Amino acid sequence: MDRRQFLALGGIGFGGLLVPSAFTRAIAAEELESSLDVAMKKSLADAALGAARDSGASYCDVRIGRYLRQFVITREDKVQNVVNTESTGVGVRVIADGAWGFAATNALTADGVANAARQAAAIAKANAKIQSAPVQFAKAPGYGEVSWKTPIVKNAMAVPIKDKVDLLLGVNAAAIKAGANFVNSTLFLVNEQKYFASTDGSYIDQDVHRIWAPLEVTAIDQASGKFRTRDGLSAPMGMGYEYLDGTAAGKTTLPNGVVVYGMSYDMEEDAVAAAKHAQAKLKAPSVKPGKYDLVLDPSHTWLTIHESVGHPLELDRVLGYEANYAGTSFATLDKRRDKFRYGSDEVTIFADKTQKGSLGGVGYDDEGVKTKRWDLIKDGILVDYQTIRDQAHILGKTESDGCCYADSWSSVQFQRMANVSLAPGKQKLSVADLIKDVENGIYIIGDGSFSIDQQRYNAQFGGQLFYEIKDGKITQQIEDVAYQIRTPEFWNACAAVCDESDYRMGGSFFDGKGQPGQVSAVSHGSSTARFNGINVINTARSLG
Incomplete structure (x- = not known):
């Protein structure tokens, strides 16, 4: 994990995602598979667009978002946490009098989104009074009603939590058997259901999926107390659970025998290798500058x-x-x-x-x-x-x-x-x-x-x-x-x-x-x- 990731995980990232805010709620795992009705989202978007125009906006875009996340966190033979969260609401951005304004609401009603649009327009007009030059906004075509989805094979949100826990605890056990003293492994799953509409004439429905399976293995020299770690060699991906279940290709063996991964990840294989690499680090000579x-x-x-x-x-x-x-x-x-x-x-x-x-x-x-x-x-x-x-x-x-x-x-x-x-x-x-x-x-x-x-x-x-x-x-x-x-x-x-x-x-x-x-x-x-x-x-x- 690099410094940027650590800061994010420790602050606005991991902490913010795990601790429910005013707009984030814990939900049952089954709710992770649901979605909002597209017709309902279009109706809300039209209400916001109309209110923005009526308030004097020359441009408006509306983003209706449902952000779903699941975390399964383990260490050695223990499950440390399982968290499912949802955050749903609407953001409205406008240009009025040549300035930007933005407002958001979690009230998924026509009145709620219209009020947000009017507030965004009022903010834009206030900003215009102190802005030195108007916004210059490049044109974009109106795409009409279109959709896009991450080309997944298997929705990770639909995989039972028990299967995920069994995978992670199995990974940990394999690492311990291979000589690790400590090991932690995690699954981070994200589904962003995003609906965008604008006065350009676009109504865009997108379903975005991401997956990450980080692990860290530690080996200790009991005599000296010296320890070394090796993080997993997986990459976070825009994929479904096929990244972990072996149905996708992508494993490479390097000339030094290290196995690295592309479009699929064998988490247990990597954990075993990590244990051996961490042990080897304890004996490896230090580099000469x-x-x-x-x-x-x-x-x-x-x-x-x-x-x-x-x-x-x-x-x-x-x-x-x-x-x-x-x-x-x-x-x-x-x-x-x-x-x-x-x-x-x-x-x-x-x-x-x-x-x-x-x-x-x-x-x-x-x-x-x-x-x-x-x-x-x-x-x-x-x-x-x-x-x-x-x-x-x-x-x-x-x-x-x-x-x-x-x-x-x-x-x-x-x-x-x-x-x-x-x-x-x-x-x-x-x-x-x-x-x-x-x-x-x-x-x-x-x-x-x-x-x-x-x-x-x-x-x-x-x-x-x-x-x-x-x-x-x-x-x-x-x-x-x-x-x-x-x-x-x-x-x-x-x-x-x-x-x-x-x-x-x-x-x-x-x-x-x-x-x-x-x-x-x-x-x-x-x-x-x-x-x-x-x-x-x-x-x-x-x-x-």
Whole structure:
């Protein structure tokens, strides 16, 4: 778990989701399979749209959201918690007199939503009195009545809790049998039922599903008291329960024998491996600081992409409108104009809200724009940013990139990171081929702790597993590794990227942004990549 996830889980994320608020209630597991009637949602939306127009709004959008979550949390042979929550309500956003206004209600009646629309219009008119320039809002087509659903095979909410508990306790028992001293495992399940309507003429019904199965295994040296942990190598996914039940493909065995996962996850297999890896960490030698060629597995690279590319290419950070959660961005607009070299010729990084299985995969964003794929960095050159409807004019665009999101019906939607990924190499290249030319390197698997500065320029990243590479061969497991980067120098050091056959996604279930804070789910894909001459430090408290 990285620092951002920890902060979110400890604060607005995990705490907020588990502790019912005024708008969140605990429900029976059976209610997780239900949904609101589409005709009823359209009727409510029309009531809000009509009230907004009558109140002088030139634009209005209505989001009717039902947000369902289930958490099953275990440790060793105990179930620590099972929580099912629901939050349902309506958010209304308007432009009136050239300014934004927003209001929300959990009163699912025509009068309730109409009152919210009138309140949003009143807020907009008040804002207009102090606003220096009117909102410039890019057009979007009216799609009429359309729908989209995460292409799941098996609704995880419909799987009995007993089956989930049996899975997790079985995982824990297998890890203990394999030598773990402690183990915890969890299932996080999310279903966002979102209905969007606007004065553009769109009525969009979406059913979004996500799943995450984190685990952590700890091994202890009883003689010294020294301990080491290894987190699971799964990725949170935009999928159903098929991710865990073995019906989907996607397992890969790396050249060092470590098993990693793509579109399916064998949780028990990974827990057993984690126990063995944690034990091996207790005996592994500490890294010698210095310059190394790094071979980075996608289970690791996703976080580096997220922090050093995804966030700094959010247009609101670039413009200085957003500075919460580690600041603004070094990648200012002049760099795009001057064709700034962000990385080597091997580096093409794209944003894509349509990727199957991704956390951010949806058909339409939260301001009614059809999602798409577009390049941010092309052959190493910075070419674009991530933009929403009221930002598009700043870049001379006529339409949004479709990356607007709100984490609740009660939160106003704003610019969020799309799935941002490193494109696979164009030439056939396996992981073994990538490694065979490395004379002095380190193979890094899994994400770990990180830190980054306020402009996302200087950073440091850890990982889960580290292996020494000597003369083209993987030798021994090592420990206490972190590497330091300056963002453009790091991406310019990218010497090769494996082909599409190795492409896999990682991601974050709780990416924090904004003030007040919101969380979103986002994936980042890549194939294994090599970076030459990167500075590695030793993170041990002592080298003894």
